[in-house]
Amino acid sequence: MGNFDPTRLRPLPREFFDRDPRKVARDLLGKVLVRRERGRLLAARVVETEAYLGTEDPAAHAFAGPTERNRVLFGPPGHAYVYFIYGNHHCLNVSCEPEGMAGCVLFRALEPLQGESAMAKARGLAAPEPAAVQARPGLLRHLTSGPGRLAEAFGITRPRDNGKDLTSAENDLFLADDGAGKMKIESSARVGITKAAERRLRFYVEGNAFVSGKRVESSK
């Protein structure tokens, strides 16, 4: 966890996303979301995802077919689908499967690797003091634990990022592999939905403190 080297980042190829979203959601765990802006690098490891299966999935935005809002989902794989929800929050997805099929993966939680101060600023929080973080690692959890939170930390909005190709390091937002090893993966029902809620399409890194929906470490 402690040894992140930005020079090892390699963008994920288009083929990575040209598959069943359940496979992509699982394989994205351990990969890195990267934002570059003004010479600064934000990076965070993917630790929680959810798969949405397109027109066959009642919980998916693509269920009713293509609309202006969701058309990115029906396009080529590896592109950002960003939507605005509850009047407050943006959420980031990546399109999967070949053009014409609308599967996607929602990013639910990340573990910050680099640029924590900028993330805190974007979230309207005080910059985390290294000493305080040392004492209570749970402080960083508020930065990127939850789909709305991680989008805010990375400055992700629909006008700015919807439709962006996430497979190109030329872009200011992309997904990469930094060579990190495999992690133990768990699955569960998806969070916050009412339709098709029984399907176990949520995937997360077992035991990772940044997975959403868990209590912050009590004391120890």
Added chain:
DNA sequence: TTATAGATTGCCT
């Protein structure tokens, strides 16, 4: 044209 639910979060009791 109006109503309502929504792939959430944070603050209040």
Added chain:
DNA sequence: GGCAATCTATAAT
């Protein structure tokens, strides 16, 4: 644990 905030897409008038 409850609920308001605040915009959008879609359903209902």
